[in-house]
Amino acid sequence: MPNFALTEAVYYILLSLMQPLHGYGxxxxxxxxxxxxxxLAAGTLYGAINTLLEKGWITALPGSxxxxxxxxxxxxxxxxxxxxxxxxxxELITNGNRIMEVHNQ
Amino acid sequence: MPNFALTEAVYYILLSLMQPLHGYGxxxxxxxxxxxxxxLAAGTLYGAINTLLEKGWITALPGSxxxxxxxxxxxxxxxxxxxxxxxxxxELITNGNRIMEVHNQ
DNA sequence: AACCGTTATATCGGTAGCCGATATAATATA
DNA sequence: TATATTATATCGGCTACCGATATAACGGTT
Numbered sequence: 315m316p317n318f319a320l321t322e323a324v325y326y327i328l329l330s331l332m333q334p335l336h337g338y339g340x341x342x343x344x345x346x347x348x349x350x351x352x353x354l355a356a357g358t359l360y361g362a363i364n365t366l367l368e369k370g371w372i373t374a375l376p377g378s379x380x381x382x383x384x385x386x387x388x389x390x391x392x393x394x395x396x397x398x399x400x401x402x403x404x405e406l407i408t409n410g411n412r413i414m415e416v417h418n419q
Numbered sequence: 420m421p422n423f424a425l426t427e428a429v430y431y432i433l434l435s436l437m438q439p440l441h442g443y444g445x446x447x448x449x450x451x452x453x454x455x456x457x458x459l460a461a462g463t464l465y466g467a468i469n470t471l472l473e474k475g476w477i478t479a480l481p482g483s484x485x486x487x488x489x490x491x492x493x494x495x496x497x498x499x500x501x502x503x504x505x506x507x508x509x510e511l512i513t514n515g516n517r518i519m520e521v522h523n524q
Numbered sequence: 525a526a527c528c529g530t531t532a533t534a535t536c537g538g539t540a541g542c543c544g545a546t547a548t549a550a551t552a553t554a
Numbered sequence: 555t556a557t558a559t560t561a562t563a564t565c566g567g568c569t570a571c572c573g574a575t576a577t578a579a580c581g582g583t584t
Contacts, residue, residue: 323571325511325515329515329519332521333522338531338533341532347514347518348510348514356532356572356573357534357572357573357574358572360533360534365569365570380531382532393519397519400519403508405456407505409434410434410501410508411505414502417438442561442562461545461561461564462541462544462545462565465562466540466541467542485551485560485561486551487560488561
C-alpha cells in the first residue's frame, strides 16, 4: 500500500522517454534535464530499462538505422505513473513545508 | 555527486523529529503526517534511526519516564538535509511539469 | 584499409535500504 | 494476575543503485 514511490533514476528515465530515445540517449538526456545533477550509472540505466519493460511502463520501438541503438518510449501506463508521482512529490513538499513552518525558524 | 536524495522513509522520520519523539511515536506520526499513506515497517524504522544517529542527522535525548521509550530529535544538520531535499523535490516537480507539458496532451 | 576515439549495450559483485516476520519485554488495563 | 498494547530489536530476503569491466559498432582520420 505505501510503496509506489519512484526512484529518482526511474522518474527521470520515464520523463526522458516522453520522446523516443535509446539507452545512451536517455543517459545524456537525464543529465541535461536535471541540470547535470543526476548521472545514471550504466548498471542503473540498463537494469531499470529491463524492469520498466517488464512492468509495461515503457515499450521498445522497432529497429533504427544504427544497428546498436534500441529505442524506447513511455507507455500510457508509464505516463500515469509519472502523474501519480507528481502528486506524491507535491504532497511531500506540502507536508514538509507545513512541518518546517510550524516548528519554525 | 548525484545521490543526496532522501528516501521517503527517512524524509518523514526527519520531519517527525522536528519534535521530540520515540521510535514508536515516529511510526504513528509518519502515518498521520502522510494521511495514512506511509506506514513504516519496524525494520525500516529502527534501521533508519541507527543510520541517522551515525550520520548525526538526529540525536538521542536523555532518559524519559517510561523506561522503554528512547526519544530522538533532529539536529541542525538534519534540518539542513530536509531543506536541501525540499529544493530537490521542487526541481523534480518543475522538470516533470515542464516535460509533461511540452509533450502534452 | 587500418586505426582509434566515441557511442552503445550488457553483465557482475558489492552495498544499502526496505519489508515482513519474529522475538522479547515493559506498561496499562481489565 | 492475566491480557492487550506499546515499544525496541534483529533477521533473512528482495530490490535498486553503483562502479568496473567487457564487448562491439560506428565515424573520422591517416
